[in-house]
Amino acid sequence: MKKLKFIGNPLLQSREKINMSSDKKWLTLKTTEDNEEFVVEESVAIMSNVIKNMVEDGCASSVIPVPRVKGNAMGKIIEFCKKHTEESDEKVLKEFDAEFLNLGPDALYDLMVSANFLEIKVLLDSVTTKVADMIKGKSSEEIRNILKIENDLSAEEIEESRRENCWTRQE
Amino acid sequence: MSLPCEMLDEILIRLPVKDLLRARCVSKGWCSLIDSTPFVKRHLSANAGAGSLLIRGSAGIGNFYLASFNAAQDEATALEINDPLKTLLVGARIQGAANGLVCVSKNNINQLFLINPATNKSRMIPSAPQEFPRSFYYNESSVCGFGYDHINDDYKVVKIADCFIQFRGIMAIVYSLKTNSWKQIHNVPSNTRFTRDSGAFADGALYWLGINKPVDINDTCCKDFLVVFDLGLDQFKEILIPAMKGPVISFSTRCVDSDGRSLCIIDSYPDCHTDLWLMNNSGAEIPWSKLLSVENHRTQPFRFFRPVYFSRSGESVLLEVDNSKLVWYDLGKKAVKNFLIRGIPNKFSSHVYTESLVKLTEDKLLQKPSQDKPEIKQQKRRDDFLSKGFKLRL
Numbered sequence: 001m002k003k004l005k006f007i008g009n010p011l012l013q014s015r016e017k018i019n020m021s022s023d024k025k026w027l028t029l030k031t032t033e034d035n036e037e038f039v040v041e042e043s044v045a046i047m048s049n050v051i052k053n054m055v056e057d058g059c060a061s062s063v064i065p066v067p068r069v070k071g072n073a074m075g076k077i078i079e080f081c082k083k084h085t086e087e088s089d090e091k092v093l094k095e096f097d098a099e100f101l102n103l104g105p106d107a108l109y110d111l112m113v114s115a116n117f118l119e120i121k122v123l124l125d126s127v128t129t130k131v132a133d134m135i136k137g138k139s140s141e142e143i144r145n146i147l148k149i150e151n152d153l154s155a156e157e158i159e160e161s162r163r164e165n166c167w168t169r170q171e
Numbered sequence: 172m173s174l175p176c177e178m179l180d181e182i183l184i185r186l187p188v189k190d191l192l193r194a195r196c197v198s199k200g201w202c203s204l205i206d207s208t209p210f211v212k213r214h215l216s217a218n219a220g221a222g223s224l225l226i227r228g229s230a231g232i233g234n235f236y237l238a239s240f241n242a243a244q245d246e247a248t249a250l251e252i253n254d255p256l257k258t259l260l261v262g263a264r265i266q267g268a269a270n271g272l273v274c275v276s277k278n279n280i281n282q283l284f285l286i287n288p289a290t291n292k293s294r295m296i297p298s299a300p301q302e303f304p305r306s307f308y309y310n311e312s313s314v315c316g317f318g319y320d321h322i323n324d325d326y327k328v329v330k331i332a333d334c335f336i337q338f339r340g341i342m343a344i345v346y347s348l349k350t351n352s353w354k355q356i357h358n359v360p361s362n363t364r365f366t367r368d369s370g371a372f373a374d375g376a377l378y379w380l381g382i383n384k385p386v387d388i389n390d391t392c393c394k395d396f397l398v399v400f401d402l403g404l405d406q407f408k409e410i411l412i413p414a415m416k417g418p419v420i421s422f423s424t425r426c427v428d429s430d431g432r433s434l435c436i437i438d439s440y441p442d443c444h445t446d447l448w449l450m451n452n453s454g455a456e457i458p459w460s461k462l463l464s465v466e467n468h469r470t471q472p473f474r475f476f477r478p479v480y481f482s483r484s485g486e487s488v489l490l491e492v493d494n495s496k497l498v499w500y501d502l503g504k505k506a507v508k509n510f511l512i513r514g515i516p517n518k519f520s521s522h523v524y525t526e527s528l529v530k531l532t533e534d535k536l537l538q539k540p541s542q543d544k545p546e547i548k549q550q551k552r553r554d555d556f557l558s559k560g561f562k563l564r565l
Contacts, residue, residue, distance in 0.1 A: 140196035
């Protein structure tokens with residue numbers, strides 16, 4: 001039996017019941033990398049421009065295959081989109097985002113790449129702002145440590161750059 | 172973790188200039204991205220909404236300070252500008268800001284510099300051609316304006332002089348940063364006097380208040396038009412503006428100002444009220460709309476105010492009152508909220524600019540100043556003038 005993840009009313013058991021409830025439309029998204037399926041409301045799914053275009057073009061009848069995005073990233077993304085379609089209070093959303101993005105650099109990286117691929121602007125903006133905030137005010141060495149970037153500049157190059165902009169050095 | 176290029180871009184454009192200058196030392200890839208012209212442009216337009224202030228103390232020599240602000244805050248802290256700009260700016264006046272750069276003048280607009288307050292870099296603009304009259308006193312009729320020509324992606328400075336000595340008439344020259352040279356503008360308006368203020372930059376053009384020289388002694392000077400210099404076409408034109416409404420008493424003043432994006436006219440009727448007109452976008456049905464009209468009450472007296480920044484939302488405007496304080500004026504609620512800036516003197520003038528990485532030096536070798544071939548250049552200009560029927564007393 002395929003593993004189905006229902007993002008919606010946890011009391012409902014079968015897909016038929018979901019389809020009959022009110023006039024909400026539901027879509028199934030399947031991550032092709034690890035074959036996980038997610039059932040989501042169309043209004044939530046179309047926060048992704050890519051999915052939105054597929055729905056509008058009429059090719060989203062049965063299961064929508066989503067490449068390049070892993071199951072756990074997809075789950076998190078759907079959680080984000082659901083919250084943002086349900087909630088309209090700016091303050092509540094801000095608090096939710098802060099909590100939601102309390103992740104390590106690797107997880108943020110996955111989220112960012114997936115949000116970019118699926119073209120979910122709101123999520124992409126939030127994640128990139130979060131990463132920018134993580135490196136604000138930090139020295140280049142600290143930035144390299146946080147984002148795990150290799151240093152390929154020579155000591156002279158770094159010294160020259162520092163000299164040019166020495167007035168920006170923090171106290 | 173290696174971020175794909177467009178992701179890194181999205182992150183880095185959110186950083187302030189100070190952080191980007193430090194981030195150049197992270198890796199070669201980061202360095203070349205941050206230095207690249209497309210990134211500089213993207214960063215500039217991403218930051219266009221954020222506000223930064225360049226503040227000049229009015230007393231004495233006048234120090235320069237930088238502060239960032241946003242409409243949600245009631246206060247901000249200003250920091251004095253660092254060397255090398257600090258030394259350069261001694262005795263300087265701010266002429267205007269456009270697209271990430273600021274133009275300052277020294278020695279009564281005889282010396283002009285372009286500066287980038289965010290990267291602390293500067294560049295001297297070569298002297299105006301010898302035929303252009305040097306202004307000696309503050310009240311001599313020589314004005315300048317600085318703006319960004321978005322059509323040619325060029326920064327330009329215009330100098331205009333009302334000449335009495337060498338010839339009678341108006342001479343205008345324009346400097347282009349791209350070509351690093353001055354050239355003369357020939358279609359200058361003839362029967363016009365310019366007010367002393369620097370040209371206000373908005374929407375690809377520079378604006379000055381024009382005054383028609385009165386035909387006879389009984390005529391009052393009418394100030395119902397603006398002289399516009401189109402930075403893309405390098406041409407002058409005139410546009411009409413709403414007339415000052417009565418009572419136009421002798422101390423009523425009118426001036427034109429901008430925050431680099433929006434142009435406005437301030438009509439001050441002393442002991443009465445002050446009106447602020449905003450120029451609407453080209454294509455709008457009504458070219459000008461009255462943004463606000465503030466009565467000069469005994470309870471909240473002021474002598475004058477000027478707008479520093481129009482918020483992007485159109486809801487409020489940052490006003491500088493009597494060169495001594497800043498207030499946010501909410502246009503909907505017609506309410507005033509003080510905006511305190513710590514660290515600046517009691518008397519000051521403030522100008523908004525955009526933080527940017529815009530470079531001031533050319534990538535190729537700088538052109539040698541034209542000291543090597545003065546004769547040829549002079550001769551060329553002499554010919555130009557003679558052909559116009561002017562006589563030069565050399």
